[in-house]
Amino acid sequence: MSRTASAATNADDSRTGLATGSKKRSRFWSRWETPGIGYLFISPWLLGFLLLTLYPMLLSLYYSFTNYTLMKPIEWVGLQNYERIFTADDKFVKSLKVTFLYVLGSVPLKLIAALLVAVVLAKAVKGISAYRIAIYFPSLIGGSIAVSMLWRNIFGVDGSFNSLLGLFGIEGTGWISNPSTALWTLIVLTVWQFGSSMVIFLAGLKQIPRDLYEASSVDGANRFVQFFKITLPMLSPTLYFNLIMGVINAFQMFTSAYVITNGGPMNSTLVYAVYLYERAFSRYQLGYASALAWIMLVLIGIVAGLIALTSKYWVFYEADAGRGKRK
Structure with missing residues (x-):
């Protein structure tokens, strides 16, 4: 009996020790699960957001209602700046027109180029990774000052592009100095930097089930039909x-x-940010x-909101396929 009692006592002590240890561990982890610990971990980002983003934005909002010129004390003028912009600033209207032309010209062309190249590079071919890296590389350096200066030399009157045209007997022009072509040189530079969009399209293409293509092939669908009936709908969230x-x-x-045109010639490339x-x-x-700046922020928000509102008509989500809905 004594051995049985001793064993029972030891078992009770063991259970008591385990329970005590479990309580200590739960108290330890509960300290790390409090919201304060979470805020501590995100504090570097939070401080950066508050000091480098939110505070400058609110300060610029205040300045937009003042006559702040660095030369004189800050003077509150209310809505005078906004009234002057919308009623008496011809350059504001010109910069808006140029910016919208740039957006309408560069964004679709860049997306088309990125999508077509992504479809080609999505194939499992030996050495395809090297091609992907080479095509993505311009996106890493495309927005730099050095590339902008190089672009200015390429499309100058005596630039490489005119020299190339001369080989075919075509007399080139000053593409940057010509108001009718200057903006297109900037658009071409932007389209050349399609690598980032291409990588995102590649990731989206990898998520499309191969079974859909195999089933459509059995039904007699060619690649052209597959692209418009399978690839584009399934890739619409990525698009x-x-x-x-x-x-x-x-x-x-x-x-x-x-860097390339400084808004010229004749304000033909005076995009909003340059103005x-x-x-x-x-x-x-x-x-x-x-x-x-605040007008531009509101304008971007409106355009993005309009795109979001129209997305329910052309963006297809696989989760809604069974219900036959488009979100």
Whole structure:
């Protein structure tokens, strides 16, 4: 009996120890599960957002209602900057027209190029990774000042592009100095940087089930039909993402236009960001430039919102396939 009692006592002590250890562990992990610990981990990002994003945005909103010029004390003027922009600023209207032309020309062409190249590179061919890296590389350097200067030399009067045309007996022009062609040189540069969109399209193509293509082949569908009936509908969420990001980035385009043409000739490449920069750092009208910046923010939000509203008619989600709906 004594051995049985001793064994029972030891078992009770063991269970008690395990329960105590379990309680200690639960108390330890509960400390790490509190919201405060989570905020501690995201504090670097949170501080960066508050100090480098939110605070400058709110400060620029305040400046947009002032006559802030760096030369005189800040003076509150209310809505005068906005009234002046919409009623008496011809360059504002011109920059909006140029920006919309740039967006309408560059975004569709860039998406088409990225999608077609992604379809080609999605095939399992030996050495395909090297081709993907080579095609993606321009996106890493395309927005740099060095490439913009190179582009200016290529499309100059004595540039490489005119030399190439001369080999075929075609007399080139000053593509950058010609108001009718200057904007297209910037569009071509943007389309050349389709690598990022291409990589996203490649990821989307990998998610399309191969069974759909095999079934359609049995039914007699060729590749052309498969592309429009299978690839595009299944890839529409990826296309939607690339479209939104492409539009936002196109509205904010600055480096290429500033370095290559500086808004010329005859304001034919005066995109909105270049005009904003001119007001802020050439004329030192920071209050006026802040108002321009907030107008652009609202404009981008409206365009992105319109695209989002229309997405339910052309973006297909696999989860809704069984219900026959488009979200």
